[in-house]
């Protein structure tokens with residue numbers, strides 16, 4: 001496994017972490033939808049789990065689920081658990097979650113909710129297709145497919161601004177989001193960066209939305225004459241305003257004259273070519289004025305400007321950059337890239353940080369340090385909002401076949417060779433470089449230092465696990481976990497929390513409970529859904545087989561003594577037999593039986609070595625020396641696990657005493673890993689996935705012990721496997 005062939009232990013933990021990274025975003029979204037930041041704030045002091053349950057309100061039966069949600073968010077720095085003398089855990093705000101409180105000046109919740117709205121997230125599903133689309137080259141017979149400008153266009157059939165025009169509800173929420181950012185940022189800008197506005201009498205806010213930034217400027221500098229140039233559908237419904245002049249228009253055509261043109265979060269939406277056009281129009285607008293004070297003030301990111309926590313900071317910038325690729329034709333720019341634009345548009349000089357191009361971070365950081373805690377709290381928050389893009393970018397790379405291409409290349413591959421091998425239109429070379437930049441930063445690929453000039457990419461222990469369809473390839477697992485059928489249930493997480501539990505005989509709580517967000521999303525539980533969707537079952541089984549191939553090679557060698565003295569093993573919930581085949585291959589004397597649901601084993605070819613039994617583990621388990629349960633119990637509630645384990649006990653107690661046991665392969669939460677922060681985070685992410693798609697959970701040792709005791713077992717042993725999981729043996 002990872003430790004044997006693929007690098008240091010934990011490389012798979014890092015990979016799992018990236019596969020499930022989207023759950024960081026979705027869990028934070030759930031907390032905002034449940035109103036948790038506001039509740040904690042209103043409480044005025046750290047709030048106990050019990051009080052939080054009552055305040056949301058969440059049915060008391062879901063207390064432990066809420067604790068698990070908070071466990072991840074505390075781990076991620078979104079909330080804290082101040083040490084208290086009382087017994088119950090209490091939650092406090094952190095600088096990051098303080099930015100999500102209220103609808104006041106600093107609240108970024110509308111921004112978070114917009115960014116995690118399906119309309120903005122679904123375009124990511126088309127990222128690899130967009131990469132592969134050929135660019136139309138006029139006069140070329142071979143490359144004739146129409147190019148979509150962005151994955152957003154493939155997804156919605158039109159570009160972002162057209163979509164906004166046609167969807168007033170989207171426009172409303174989009175403007176709310178931008179206003180929330182303006183309220184957040186402008187209070188810093190008009191104080192710490194006031195000198196930027198010295199000597200100006202008029203400012204034109206181009207693409208200024210519903211006037212959030214303009215209002216802040218007028219409030220701070222009452223002598224300023226403010227004009228907002230916006231698309232007609234954005235300013236159409238706005239109330240007449242005596243202070244701000246709203247002009248409906250198109251910045252590519254004409255920009256009203258002013259001493260300065262202000263562009264906040266506008267240029268990052270546009271390609272270099274378009275930015276030059278916009279900047280030329282800006283120049284016309286200011287050059288009509290007297291010389292000297294005229295300038296363009298841009299508020300946007302400067303990639304690579306240093307932050308406090310550089311890893312998180314850089315990752316956030318790269319995530320944001322890819323978001324621009326996915327939803328617009330734009331990008332986040334380095335200083336060199338900005339400079340090129342300014343030169344091409346005919347500007348003579350620029351300054352960064354104070355004016356005219358403050359790095360997003362350096363401005364926001366000031367703000368955080370003033371009222372909300374240490375600098376970096378906002379970068380951490382943005383990072384969590386965009387965490388899902390870590391997952392989606394990795395998925396895109398797998399869909400483009402990048403791990404296999406690098407492996408086949410036999411040595412680090414240059415960007416241009418990668419472009420040719422996928423193949424991607426040469427016009428998209430820079431987009432591919434940006435995708436790789438994030439994945440390299442995340443440790444999914446590496447850039448070995450080379451003597452040549454062009455950057456080259458190599459595999460890392462994590463991406464090596466995505467190579468091939470051979471023994472160690474986890475790509476089918478990644479693709480299944482990032483399939484919309486598994487991801488969409490996350491959109492119903494907060495609704496699921498709020499659903500009332502039916503209490504028999506109680507008149508007040510009568511709503512039927514859904515067992516999981518998956519059930520709300522798909523109208524049925526996971527296994528029922530699988531039964532009704534053969535394609536889903538096929539891909540699900542492929543995913544499980546890929547994990548079995550990966551894990552079992554370690555299990556049958558490093559953990560061989562676990563199988564000593566056994567003649568027969570029953571693999572309960574053994575899928576299409578991946579683990580069973582590995583066991584028979586390693587221990588040919590073993591008699592293997594797989595108990596599975598009828599629809600899973602129905603189409604399987606007859607097998608002389610493995611006996612497939614169609615059945616239900618809640619009813620009966622075939623007898624054997626040992627019962628094997630890999631990644632089964634984490635799908636079920638404690639109550640169901642006790643039922644399953646009792647059936648296991650019957651299956652083994654029918655055999656002679658002594659060797660009989662249950663062998664469980666699953667996580668033990670809190671068992672130590674190589675990189676503890678990532679390791680624990682991955683376990684918590686996985687735990688919430690269980691909450692969202694099944695009725696199960698990932699258990700601590702205490703939680704495991706409790707269900708073993710209740711099922712009537714006498715003792716157990718735990719042996720951690722490198723990576724995330726453990727082998728647990730339970731004896732009757």
Ligand SMILES: C[S@@+](CC[C@H](N)C(=O)[O-])C[C@H]1O[C@@H](n2cnc3c(N)ncnc32)[C@H](O)[C@@H]1O
Pocket residue numbers: 527544545547548572573574575576578579595596597600615616617618629630631632635
């Ligand atoms: C997460 S998968 C794990 C598959 C396999 N053990 C592995 O690790 O590759 C859980 C399996 O439990 C099976 N399952 C669900 N309910 C079951 C039941 N009542 N009886 C038997 N198997 C069941 C599912 O069909 C699925 O294949």
